[in-house]
Amino acid sequence: MRKLNHGSSDKENNKTAGTNTSSEEIFIEDPKKFLKNNFSKIIQEKPAWNNILDDLFTQDIFKEEQVDSIVKDHSTVQDQIRKTLLDIMKQGQKSCMTLVQIMNRHHPSLMKKLEI
Known part of the structure; x- marks a missing residue:
């Protein structure tokens, strides 16, 4: 598995990052609409993004x-x-949907704040 090395700026800017140790999956009927509706909120929260990019690569x-x-x-x-x-x-x-699941795994507190 390839891990990306992007520096530590994400960690320094992130205040809500956490690791979801549960295997709890979420289902959103229209994940594209969910991302579109929460686009600005996700950007404003500045979640750590390196692990999300790594997972997007790992999952092709x-x-x-x-x-x-x-x-x-x-x-x-x-x-x-x-x-x-x-x-x-x-x-x-x-x-x-894959991105929503990855975000839920890495940033469950952020996902709870977003409009479903």
Whole structure:
């Protein structure tokens, strides 16, 4: 498994990150609409994004080049989140649901704040 090394700026900017140790999965009927409706809130919260990008790569949602481009071309966490959300929403419902599950695993407290 490839782990990305993006520096520690995400950790420094994140106040809500946590690890969900439970295997609790969530189901959202329309994950694309959920991401669209919560787009600004997700960006404003600035969750740590490195692990999410790693998981998107590991689960073959993003190719290595996409992840590298997001990190290299978008210097702030907010820009990386924005680009990721836009790319995921273009890919369709399955990719959106995968991102929602990954976000729930890495940032359960953030997910509880968002409108379902």
